[in-house]
Amino acid sequence: MTVRIAVIGAGIMGADHARIIAGDLPGAVLQVVCDASPERARMVAEECGARDIATDPLATIARSDVDAVLIASPDETHAALTLAAIRAGKPVLCEKPLAPNSADCLRVIEAEMRAGRPFVQVGFMRRFDPSYAEMKALLDDGTLGRAVLMHNFHRNVSAPANFTGLMAITNSAPHEFDVARFVLDTDYTSISAFQPAGVDASRAGAPVFMVLETAGGQLVNIEVNNTAAYGYDVRGELVGEKGSVFLNAPVHARINVGLKSLERYAPDWRPRFAEAYRLQNKAWLRFVETGMPWPVAANAWDGYRATLTAEAGVKALSNGARAVIERAERPAFYRH
Ligand SMILES: NC(=O)c1ccc[n+]([C@@H]2O[C@H](COP(=O)([O-])OP(=O)(O)OC[C@H]3O[C@@H](n4cnc5c(N)ncnc54)[C@H](O)[C@@H]3O)[C@@H](O)[C@H]2O)c1
Numbered sequence: 001m002t003v004r005i006a007v008i009g010a011g012i013m014g015a016d017h018a019r020i021i022a023g024d025l026p027g028a029v030l031q032v033v034c035d036a037s038p039e040r041a042r043m044v045a046e047e048c049g050a051r052d053i054a055t056d057p058l059a060t061i062a063r064s065d066v067d068a069v070l071i072a073s074p075d076e077t078h079a080a081l082t083l084a085a086i087r088a089g090k091p092v093l094c095e096k097p098l099a100p101n102s103a104d105c106l107r108v109i110e111a112e113m114r115a116g117r118p119f120v121q122v123g124f125m126r127r128f129d130p131s132y133a134e135m136k137a138l139l140d141d142g143t144l145g146r147a148v149l150m151h152n153f154h155r156n157v158s159a160p161a162n163f164t165g166l167m168a169i170t171n172s173a174p175h176e177f178d179v180a181r182f183v184l185d186t187d188y189t190s191i192s193a194f195q196p197a198g199v200d201a202s203r204a205g206a207p208v209f210m211v212l213e214t215a216g217g218q219l220v221n222i223e224v225n226n227t228a229a230y231g232y233d234v235r236g237e238l239v240g241e242k243g244s245v246f247l248n249a250p251v252h253a254r255i256n257v258g259l260k261s262l263e264r265y266a267p268d269w270r271p272r273f274a275e276a277y278r279l280q281n282k283a284w285l286r287f288v289e290t291g292m293p294w295p296v297a298a299n300a301w302d303g304y305r306a307t308l309t310a311e312a313g314v315k316a317l318s319n320g321a322r323a324v325i326e327r328a329e330r331p332a333f334y335r336h
Pocket residue numbers: 008009010011012013014034035036037040055056057072073074075077095096097123124125171269
């Protein structure tokens with residue numbers, strides 16, 4: 001059976017997902033590209049050979065010729081559209097964050113549990129990135145010994161036009177909140193957040209530095225700098241008692257010129273995580289086909305924990321004090 005997918009939101013990420021579905025996802029067809037802007041929907045649909053375009057996301061989710069929904073519209077639309085897909089009985093790949101506030105994440109969790117089967121995968125694609133996967137495998141097989149620290153850097157050339165200062169914590173850092181929690185297989189107990197002296201916290205892209213404590217006793221630090229100017233640069237190191245692992249970004253060429261040896265940085269995140277997006281979307285298609293969530297994939301509970309951590313991070317930054325992150329038992333429904 002071919003799975004007919006609607007992509008909702010055809011901006012930078014939605015267009016990327018549409019290209020993967022159309023060109024690299026055997027078993028799926030790009031049925032509808034839906035965007036609030038009909039021009040944007042048409043442009044992406046024409047490029048990818050989608051069967052139809054639309055501008056109303058709720059009507060798109062309800063269509064009888066749509067089997068599954070990929071949500072890549074802005075953060076504040078995610079929860080309502082995910083809830084609509086659950087109501088329609090259609091599996092969803094929802095871009096991160098699941099919702100910008102934890103109360104909306106809980107609404108999604110309640111609806112999914114009430115529906116009695118999993119419908120939601122959250123777009124924390126770094127779980128599928130080969131460099132993080134190797135880091136996790138080396139921790140899990142004992143090579144590194146007990147994990148003690150994880151360092152994370154997340155740098156963008158410039159902040160997107162719609163960014164606010166706090167989106168460093170609510171929109172960018174959730175990637176690190178999720179992947180560090182995934183690699184370490186733990187939950188956070190607290191977060192502290194800092195900014196360099198003289199930085200205007202409301203300025204989009206203003207750097208933020210966070211330190212999290214985990215239930216497993218590790219420290220996780222995260223630098224988010226969305227005005228790094230020089231290139232898209234994600235780095236990470238996991239430090240264990242017997243060794244450490246650095247993430248390597250895929251580098252396809254080294255340039256030797258003018259007495260220098262250079263590697264290029266990409267202008268945004270897509271090349272760095274291209275393989276992760278592809279593997280994520282393939283895993284989601286298997287989930288749609290079988291009803292069985294892919295073991296590595298982030299579910300709605302993971303989405304909730306990332307948003308809860310972001311909320312505590314915002315509180316920590318505004319109060320200038322360490323914020324406790326409420327512990328909660330993962331419901332049996334999400335232990336897969
Ligand atoms: N996983 C990742 O690495 C990653 C990277 C970037 C962005 N994202 C997430 O992807 C989502 C989209 O980000 P983007 O950078 O593509 O943004 P974007 O602004 O480029 O695109 C958003 C698109 O959604 C459309 N839109 C707005 N409201 C809509 C609605 N109600 N229904 C249908 N379409 C609507 C807009 O017209 C626009 O074309 C965000 O939630 C963002 O956090 C994830």
